Amino acid sequence: MSAPAERVLAPVPVPRVAVVTGAARGIGLAIAGRLAAEGHAVALWDLDPAAVEAAAAVLRAQHRAVAAVAVDISSAAQVRAALDDTVAALGRPALLVNNAAILGPNGPTVQVAPAAWQRVFDINVLGALHCVQAVVPMMVADGWGRVVNVASIAGKEGNPFAGAYAASKAALISLTKSLGKELAASGVLLNCITPSAADTEIFGTHDAAQRELLRQRLLERVPMQRFVRVEEVAEMAAWLCSPSCSFSTGAVFDISGGRAVY
């Protein structure tokens, strides 16, 4: 069987246009900043209009093209409108980082309200799917693209008392594997990353004692005994967005300080 023709010459312009969801803070902001520092034009998509505009303003002071787009990714219509705004402002995206997510209910999984479970899936899974369905056909038409889905170690190992979150991340890992295989010969490569805990706002606000308890619980299984830095996650995402990532698709990249050995 002959291998499909390799697309060596990317028809899309370099630097490229990137969309990063959940980019107002935390890991998404670090990834957006890293891609902007490489010279890409970056659209920061986020639910929080004030925070995403403030984040974009900071990046704009240093980098050439940065757009802030307020969008709830759980709405397919809002995602399509966000893509229209992005194309008008910066051009057609060749890079997509599906990073936006919520932690959702924290408690015994047998007691979780189905509506709360559904909300986690609406954002963490369907939200990523909406972005893929809007953006990826454009990448396929252009013959080149990179998609990075930010999953979690929780999607591999499960997470007691955060069952909806862990299940949603397992779904995102599986979505990555299916799409990677479907699109393997298209020039569009899709991969996911599975960080262990980072010290961000996703865990909500806690008093000092609560925070220390959470810290101990999160770090007890990390051999390096520290949080992953958002810049470390951004470094991995940036490589997966680059042409240097040329023979990996549908793959799961560990960044867990030695916790995961698979």
Ligand SMILES: NC(=O)c1ccc[n+]([C@@H]2O[C@H](COP(=O)([O-])OP(=O)(O)OC[C@H]3O[C@@H](n4cnc5c(N)ncnc54)[C@H](O)[C@@H]3O)[C@@H](O)[C@H]2O)c1
């Ligand atoms: N922090 C961790 O310990 C950790 C570990 C592993 C994986 N992750 C994953 O990394 C990603 C980023 O996490 P973080 O810790 O930076 O979170 P964060 O809470 O600091 O930031 C998440 C951002 O997503 C945005 N967002 C939430 N719902 C949205 C929606 N419906 N539409 C658009 N934007 C929305 C929020 O406004 C926020 O700005 C998530 O996918 C998370 O699951 C985080």
